[in-house]
Amino acid sequence: MSKAFTKETDTDGDDDGGESTAPALPSGSKNYMTPAGYARLRDELLQLMDEERPKVVEAVHWAAKNGDRSENGDYLYGKKRLREIDRRIRFLTKRLEIAEVTDPSVHHGSDQVFFGATVRYVDETGDERSVTILGIDEADSAQSQVSWISPIARALLKSREGDVVKLVTPGGAHEVELLSVSYPAPGASAAR
Template identity: 70%
Template sequence: MNKAFTKESDEADDDDPQLPLALSGGKNYITPQGYARIRGELLDLIDNERPKVVEIVHWAASNGDRSENGDYIYGKKRLREIDRRIRFLTKRLEIMEVSDPSVHHGSDQIFFGATVTYIDDAGVQRTVTILGVDEADSSLAQVSWVSPIARTLLKARTGDVLQLVTPAGIVEIEVLSVQYPVPGPNGSTV
């Protein structure tokens, strides 16, 4: 029989997304805000979205013939997607290590959570914030702490000239400034 006419099993949909390899001895740093956002997403899926979809699937199943019932078929598929995301987020939260960057406020040395302004040898100035793998967003000038630029910048200080290895070759960059969030009154960041 031609493979094009065989039915795929539902188990193919249950494959978990691949987790990034354990980084630097298994550490997966994240800011308190990033942890709260990911935990909030997980709790919303468990407490709100999943029960709504279960209710729809239950209602659709009570209508009879499930083979052509769009609400039932779509609901079951959506339920698998939600369960997959819940498993993924749960695994990620288990290996996260919350690191508050505000403890370094006032320091000129670059650590996790720093916002760093640097200039390259072509005179282009850039500002990046070094965050966790699960929270960095390049469109907001945020880079993962395991990215090449972050690895080059970490532990450097204001005024240091560093060698950044790029696909185009080595680029010299100079650290212009380092900033951290201000600690809040109860130890939280502002």
């Protein structure tokens, strides 16, 4: 049968079929996010919907007019890109709908660890590290940011400066000592 008479689906081509590579939220938990993280995801969603998707739709429409779609690279690539954009739009929409925006600056001056804290700690070997506890969708390990569901964040949450907490990892249990806890100043979290 000619390819012209087969039905195209959202899973045709090299598409992986998954929503996203972001980790799933633990069952029954909230999708905590800072105001800056929420704004970044919302901006990405609006950019995809208002700018990128219309451009790709226009390119696919133009390519479809050029004849045989089975050998039309512009058409095939455009349809694949359109599926990627639509999948990302669905993912962002779902995550933003369930987002629980939490401003960490309300804890400014506190020595207890809550969501949004930047924590400096030392482990058993004397290595000093600093991490900022953020939401699943906004944490970037390259910038020393960890998700609030990560083992280190779970160990640190609700503890105070000077506390020694047990960090359970696949490599075994370790103790870490909190050296300092800080939060952005009120009004500064939006500039992050």
